[in-house]
Amino acid sequence: MEDRQTRERPPGTRDAERGVAVRLAGITKRFGEFVAVDDLNLDIYEGEFFSLLGPSGCGKTTTLRMIAGFEEPTEGEISVAGEEVQGVPPYRRPVNTVFQSYAIFPHLNVFDNVAFGLRRAKVPRDEVASRVTDACEMVQLAGFEKRKPGMLSGGQQQRVALARALVNRPKVLLLDEPLGALDLKLRKEMQLELKSLQEEVGITFVYVTHDQEEALTMSDRIAVMNEGKVQQLAGPTTLYETPANRFVAGFIGxxxxxxxxxxxxxxxxxxxxxxxxxxxxxxxxxxxxxxxxxxxxxxxxxxxxxxxxxxxxxxxxxxxxxxxxxxxxxxxxxxxxxxxxxxxxxxxxxxxxxxxxxxxxxxxxxxxxxxxxx
Amino acid sequence: MRERVAKGWSAGLAALLAPVTLWLGAFFLIPLLFIVAFSFGTSEVYGGITLGFNPGNYLKVFDPLYLKIIVRSLGIAALTTLICFLLGYPLAYFIVFKGRRWRNALVLLVMVPFWTSLLIRAYAWVVILGGNGIANKTLQFLGITDGPVNLIFTPEAVLMGMTYSYLPFMVLPLYAALEKFDVRLKEAGKDLGASRWQTFLRVTFPLSLPGVIAGSILVFIPSAGEFVIPDLLGGSQTVMTGNLIQNQFLQSRDWAFGSALSVLLAVLLLGAIMFYIRRVGTDKLEGV
Known part of the structure; x- marks a missing residue:
């Protein structure tokens, strides 16, 4: 059943020949005896807003960390943009991450934080300056470039983390519960903003969350996970209207x-x-x-x-x-x-x-x- | 009343601060003022001192003989600091990031030498490095040397002894600084295209700088004024400012010159540290 759903095209796709941005083939991850991810098969398409949704401990963050390269799968293969990434360190993968705790460098100001990736990639100075400025504008942080992270609010830090990742124009942007630390009102605003940002830049977003409402609001497709397995993979409407099993019915709404x-x-x-x-x-x-x-x-x-x-x-x-x-x-x-x-x-x-x-x-x-x- | 609250002062806080203020005033500030006064006085032939304004004590320092000792002291202290840093940083890094459940035990081990007095530990080195000591016996046993070699009373012995004594003062602040480090920042560095080494240089190391600064100051200051270790492990070529000051007070009985040396050393160290903090503390490590 899972397999059939993996092959399903995302809803709203007009182009039948949409490329695969991330392919997880038979991914299993064990930590000692504990099976965090159990034989996961997923295709995430280019330009898609894809969510991994599930309770804590369901394996969603582990899946994200395997795509980023912080964990290696025990079994199976991961491809990003058509290339296998086994053994490729995080700094050579065409992906960037927005961390749950933001992980902004506290010793660098906003500009240097955002410029970090470009400088490591040896992008020329002029281009760094213009791309950082553009990225800051995109997340509405223009004018904050000289500020140190300690002088920013939680919402602003969140935007820095977003700009710092997006400025590198990754093939895939990984987001690990990025809105979890924000208050409800800001979270709702950011949800809509993230969604329109994703449509604007056209980059594939892989979004990890335990908040079903958040996943329903933003995603093109959602993989509901529990105990290391995908329970259902579908668009928001299908998930809500026709949940595949008791777990999904209880978790979504x-x-x-x-x-x-x-x-x-x-x-x-x-x-x-x-x-x-x-x-x-x-x-x-x-x-x-x-x-x-x-x-x-x-x-x-x-x-x-x-x-x-x-x-x-x-x-x-x-x-x-x-x-x-x-x-x-x-x-x-x-x-x-x-x-x-x-x-x-x-x-x-x-x-x-x-x-x-x-x-x-x-x-x-x-x-x-x-x-x-x- | 309001204003006192706003400033954070209260009768309770004043009462708590009174004992330490009295203590430092009586046993630190007043003696220090005496030293400053003595440094401008004139020593009498039999060891007494006449107060006044005599800059001659300070001019005497520019005698090449004394100048050399001061420069050497600062050199040995700087070298000790550098060696402690080069040895201590990997150790602190290892304990924090690879120590796991042994972390606390390893930190405790770093502090074990403090359980014995510095003087006794310095004497132990005399026994180890002496002509008939374990070090020489081992070298001969392994066939590396034929007879006893001169290990003690050398600048190297002093440097080794000082490094040994002050290493914990470097490791502990480094440990404290690295321990606060959020490992997610390392992941963020790698995620943004920095290799392990680049991540260390651009993220981990800059964020541990407060520990590096604290550690170097804690090693450099006592090293520059050290007199026990050069006295026991060093020969005549390794006389340091501390020994010189000690001599002026106990043997030459030239208190005025000894005081001038003390004041000068304190001012020099203060200047060096302020320069260092300015340099390292605000160094813009990113932005090229």
Missing amino acids: QTNVFSGTVEAADGDRVTLRTREGSRVEAVVRGETVPKESEETHVAVRPEKVRFGESGDNVCAAEVKQIVYLGASTQYIVRLEGGGKLVLYQQNAFDATGPSEGDGVSVAWDAQNCLVLED
């Missing part, structure tokens, strides 16, 4: 999962008898159709559940908790047959919802349900 046995399977329509004893109807959209009396899971997103009495699935429930989230309100209800369900309601105009302890009826449609593998 919030979801309600019912586990139980298949009571009836009629074409693409499945009826699940949950462990709590209630029935849930779902429409199968993946290629695996569960058979009768099989164990499986059905998921439904909180925003696809509503208060009401019409729908494929209707259930009496009691409101246990209400969390006001601004644009929407989150309700946690206890279903009559047992089990909890989360649902969101938009706070449009003067919509008023039930209060805590109220008896309500919740409903959702079979076509909004997903049958998930384990």
Whole structure:
């Protein structure tokens, strides 16, 4: 299944013959007994904004460090821009990294930080000056060239790290959770800025993050990783709307999962008898159709559940908790047959919802349900 | 009240600083003023001193005999500092970056010599390097030399003894400076196209400069004023300023000249260090 998805073209690609910027072929990385990355196969295309998304310890940073050259894979081959990079030290690879902690040289001012790579590459003085100035302008740091890093805010340091890497015009830019240290507002701004910057320069970005929202906002394609393996590789919409398995469904956004046995399977329509004893109807959209009396899971997103009495699935429930989230309100209800369900309601105009302890009826449609593998 | 708070002063802080102020005033500042006063005085025949303004003590320094000793002292001190740096930097680097769980143990080992007094350790060298010492016995046993060779009472012996004594003063500040170093910066250097050596020159070394400066000052100052080691391990050719000063006070009983030498040495060292900090501290290492 992974293999099929690796060959898939990124969504929004018009040019079918897009080049491969980074190819990971059968990459495994072990640290002693621990398998950090397990037989990873990935093609990252030229000019793509590609994200590696997963919880900490899933192997995403290790993968990035192997592309950069700070770690060598135990097995498998990595190619960057069509050339194998086994044993090639980081300073000879056509990639640059934006580090999580920025790793800006504290003894050098902004100009010298940004010029570092160009000077090592023996770029002529005049060209260094003009390229550094351009890079600083691009990340809105013009006028800060003489400042020492200690005099910059976190957001500005982040921009220096970005300019310092981009100024070298790498084939691939590697970003290791670069926005993790910024506050929420700045992070949101930088997300959009990074995305438009990437479109402007056209360089392949490989972006590591544990923040699913960040990955959804910026990426062309996302590889969701867990325990060293890719769980699903797809564009943001596909990931959210049709997660491949329980892990992805739970990691990308919030979801309600019912586990139980298949009571009836009629074409693409499945009826699940949950462990709590209630029935849930779902429409199968993946290629695996569960058979009768099989164990499986059905998921439904909180925003696809509503208060009401019409729908494929209707259930009496009691409101246990209400969390006001601004644009929407989150309700946690206890279903009559047992089990909890989360649902969101938009706070449009003067919509008023039930209060805590109220008896309500919740409903959702079979076509909004997903049958998930384990 | 506000202003006192703004300046960071309080009665509590003043009370805490009082003992050390009194101590340094009574046992450092006042004796120092005496020395400065003596240096402009005139020594009497039987060792007494008449205060006054006599610049003759300072002019006496320009006698080639004394000038040579001062220049030699500064030379030996500089050489000691250089050797300590060349030996100490790789050691500190190794302990920080390759020491792993042995790091603390290795730092402790660097400090082990301090558990014994300097004087005893210097005497130990006399025994080792002497005509019948272990060093000569070993050389003969290995067939490198036929008979005892003169190892002690040479400038090399002094240099070795000084390096031995002051090496920890170089290693510890270097360790402290390198220990704070963020290894990600090394990765950033390599990521930006700098080889290992270039990364060291452009990133690691410049960031360890505070340690280099502190270490060299801690070695250079006591080296320049050293008198125990040249006294025990050096001969007549390796008399240093420290020995000269000691002689003026204890043997020649020319306190005025001894004081002048002391003041001069202090001023020279102060000047050298200020020059050094200016030079190295603001040296623009990047920007070519």
